[in-house]
Amino acid sequence: MLSSVNPSVKAMTILIPGVLLAFMFDIFTPLAYLIFTVAMTFILSDIPVKRYLAIFSPFIIVALGFSWMTMLYTSDRFAGGEIVFSFLWFDITEGAIITAVSLGIRSLCIVALSLMFVLTTDSTKFMLSLMQQAKLPPKLTFGILAGYRFLPTFRHEFEVLRQAHRIRGVGRAKGIRGRIRQFRRYSIPLMANAIRKAERVAIAMESKGFTGSTGRTHYHEMKVGRKDWMFFSAFVTAFFAVVFASYLFGYLNIFGYQF
Amino acid sequence: MKRNQRKDDIQPLVDVSSFSFGFEEKEAPVLNDLSFNIQRGETVLLMGPSGSGKSTLALCLNRLYPAAVEGWTKGTIRFKGSDTASYRDGELNQQIGVVFQDPESQFCMITVENELAFTLENLHTPRGEMDGRMEEVLEATGMTEYRYRNIHELSGGEKQKIALASVLLLNPDLLILDEPTANLDPASRKMFIDLISRLKEDWNMSVLVIEHQLDDWVEQTDRVLAVNSEGRLFLEGAPDSVFYDRFQELKAEGIHLPKVVKTAVENGIPGRPLSEADLVSGRVPDPAASEHKSPAMPGSSGTILSLNQVAFSRKKKSVLKDVSLEIRQGEFLAIAGENGAGKSTLLQLMAGLLKPSSGSRTFLDKAFEKWDEKDLRRQLGFVFQNPEHQFITDTVYDEITFGMKLNGAGEPVMEQRAKELMTKFHLSGKKYSNPFSLSGGQKRRLSVASMLDDTPELLLFDEPTFGQDARTTDELMKIISSLQQSGTAVVFVTHDMDLVDRYCERVCVISSGTIAFSGSPDKLWNRPDLVAGARLRLPFRARIQQAVKGEKPHAVVR
Amino acid sequence: MSNRLTEFKEMLNSWKLKEIVLMSLLGVVFAVIYLMFYFFGMGLTNVLTPFGLAPFGYEIIFGIWFIVSIVAAYIIRKPGAALVSETIAATVQVLLGSPAGPRLIISGIIQGLGAEVAFAATRWKNYTLSVLVLAGVSAAVFSFVWGWFISGFAALSPGLVVAMFIVRCLSGALLAGLLGKYVSDQLANTGVLRGYALGKERQNKREKKSA
Helix, strand or coil: CHHHCCHHHHHHHHHHHHHHHHHECCCHHHHHHHHHHHHHHHHHCCCCHHHHHHHHHHHHHHHHHHHHHHHHCECCCCCCCCEEEEECCEEEEHHHHHHHHHHHHHHHHHHHHHHHHHCCCCHHHHHHHHHHCCCCCHHHHHHHHHHHCCHHHHHHHHHHHHHHHHHCCCCCCCHHHHHHHHHHHHHHHHHHHHHHHHHHHHHHHHHCCCCCCCCCCCCCCCCCCHHHHHHHHHHHHHHHHHHHHHHHHCCCEECCEEC | CCCCHHHHHHCCCEEEEEEEEECCCCCCCCEEEEEEEECCCCEEEEECCCCCCHHHHHHHHCCCCCHHHCCEEEEEEEECCEEHHHCCCCCCCCCEEEECCCHHHCCCCCEHHHHHHHHHHHCCCCHHHHHHHHHHHHHHCCCHHHCCCEHHHCCHHHHHHHHHHHHHCCCCCEEEEECCCCCCCHHHHHHHHHHHHHHHHHCCCEEEEEECCCCCCHHHCCEEEEECCCCCEEEEECHHHHHHHCHHHHHHCCCCCCHHHHHHHHHCCCCCCCCHHHHHHCCCCCHHHHHCCCCCCCCCCCEEEEEEEEEEEECCEEEEEEEEEEEECCCEEEEEECCCCCHHHHHHHHHCCCCCCEEEEEECCEEHHHCCHHHHHHHEEEECCCHHHHCCCCCHHHHHHHHHHHCCCCHHHHHHHHHHHHHHCCCHHHCCCCHHHCCHHHHHHHHHHCCCCCCCCEEEEECCCCCCCHHHHHHHHHHHHHHHHCCCEEEEECCCHHHHHHHCCEEEEEECCEEEEEECHHHHHCCHHHHHHCCCCCCHHHHHHHHHCCCCCCCCCC | CHHHHHHHHHHHHCCCHHHHHHHHHHHHHHHHHHHHHHHHHHHHHHHHHHHCCCCHHHHHHHHHHHHHHHHHHHHHCCCCHHHHHHHHHHHHHHHCCCCCCCHHHHHHHHHHHHHHHHHHHCCCCCCCHHHHHHHHHHHHHHHHHHHHHHCCHHHECHHHHHHHHHHHHHHHHHHHHHHHHHHHHHHHHCCCCCCCHHHHHHHHHHHHHHC
């Protein structure tokens, strides 16, 4: 079901709560919406739980790191309340903990929204939909797709480079200078090849009659239907419902102002 | 559709008159005062040495040049009677189809289906007709079952057929083939050429073939054009008269003549044969004598590398199982096999770049695990398919001396050795050039030279001649054999059985993860089952020999 | 608004398809290369975690995200190169399955705008090192403001925010501006850029030298 939602609508749908969440500094709002998003992801698609967790779990660690930093260095405006515990020379207050956990969960919520998009959207269809619904010029649409196609090529080339450098006796780089030299050794051949390929692909595309004009027929007609708008309104409505509930329960906190 | 049927019939499809093209105002033109035409239904073969602007001409014909490169032109090219400059953007491209050399960079979509759709959309084909058109071209190219596949998973030969299929969608009046088989293995190459000869009649196309590897094309050619290194047209005519009357002239221009013609001229075979079948009916005395140059075994000596029941899996998929192989000192071994058979994997296992999942490996009587990486690399060189992957410095000199520097050699020693190597590999004038800025052949030679700071016991090559023109291939093979003559063992992966036939004393065929054959090339040629199973093509010499003996002339498998 | 749109379309028409494909390919190449830096950042993060400074591990390498716009602007030298290339690179990352999702495209546009502003200030005439470094810093500033909003830096103590800001600007200056110029110059030396502004500039210089 999720994979059949129009990609442009889907992208817009997750952008709205994604941006609005940035205003919320309480725990309840992002947590409730995180639960909603993950639940909807599993209800509306058949992504294996294991695969989802494998992709999702590293972000928990990142979120923890961010929360931990926030907890230690909360700004005065957010660091109200009792001191809960002390660590090294830091005093951690109740307000700091709430803010830190909120920001951590917020970042996870955004990851969950993004994953819902990324795991259920076909890249080609996303671009085609951007062209057909969001009026992205064909020149950009197919130009981007043409580059994207080369991912496996460059991944493979990267591996070969690694081997070739080993043969030449260059091991893993150490220090900043070594890093930069290593960066150069990888990027020059990859980029040189990218430039040649870009020229060839562009010529090949044009030789098949591609002019970049918007007047073209579409093999995959990307449509926006009732189902797409239902999906959109469900996610946006749910967001405001969560915010409203948060307000009723007295949790809602927008940029440090309690409501 | 064709309004001026009568007019179309009398005027040439393409009419080029005094046409010149250059990239920069100040530089010499790449194409120099060309005049020729292409008639409807005709197949024209355009040949010339590397760098003679052949590919540039293809792009001038469909008017992508000069706009794409901001170059300049003089003279006119007419297509169906009208100046190509007067066509609207894209209009010409929808009537002229081009298949390019590099199978990797002709597509912009992930799947075959979407790639075909891309072309149809460019043509404004109504959506309802797309399906039928796709089926039609896929069937024509024999690729029906590949419709939903990802393009990047296909082999080079399959990619080129998809490139051809998408060009057929244009229903082109003119099909331009710009070295379409240069990056293919010989078996796929032959298949592609045969496909063209079948299709051009049915699709009613004129064909312009741009090539320097002429074999197999000649038999279906109506007319031959030859350009020289200054971009001038210097020969034009029917294939038999061009090849046989102007044999010396072509040779002097550095154009590689078809093997059939060479064999016929060198053996004084009458009848001006252009195909292998004609050559054979002209009764070749003994083609073996002229071509076969497999070197004699240098005195048998010890084993330097051995693999013992080695197996390798990637992502739980078995690539190689139970491979045992010994490399003897100073031997010349080729590894052949189908795409994806595990040839490169085997080579990487020999180089110690990969670890086997089971089995043992020793090099110079010492297990691989016990080798110090630095010492190992001095004794064992590896030349990658793409030379650029190996370049890690800014100049040719630094590149050659890099290994010596790592090993702590002094400046005078390095200077001396680098000088020797640069002379031997014809790189003397390029001491301070950037490795990436060298020509294809120079890059190739540099990549070998950079492995020779010490004299290694073993040199491994991963398809060193892949995508190289005939001259570079010859040069490289000469260098490799001279290294082998001086005592270094050489192992190389290749699809090219002509090379194997000429240079190798032993060949291993990898098939379904094991060594299916190991022995002399001559023995392999007499095993059609193996040759077929590994999708190899017999070398020219063996094909002729077997045909003379009255056996099946083409042992190529579909 | 529609005026802007037609302006954008005109700009796009002056672009060659090969330049657009190139920007997309650079996005792919740097997506692959970024892996190298990602692990580098991981190592740093581990050291910094106990002090609550884990996110600094990423701040230090943040500049590498802007390198595409610097490289593209420096090589192609057309108005919009920095903006379009960064946006394309971000879009490619989304297609590659970046867990940041479509929001990354917005980040890309903002970062690209940041770099573009610096080039626009010179009317797209000056591509010297100082301008490139400035563009890197400018991209860092833009991205930081966006990050401040979206990641909730408002809740962090001002001292820390300033420190993060400085680190990101430095990273933008070095990893985007300086490294971007260095890599592009090295690339120009290989001769593959003959068809682009940077390559042509090189050619002219060489001709003047030899004349």
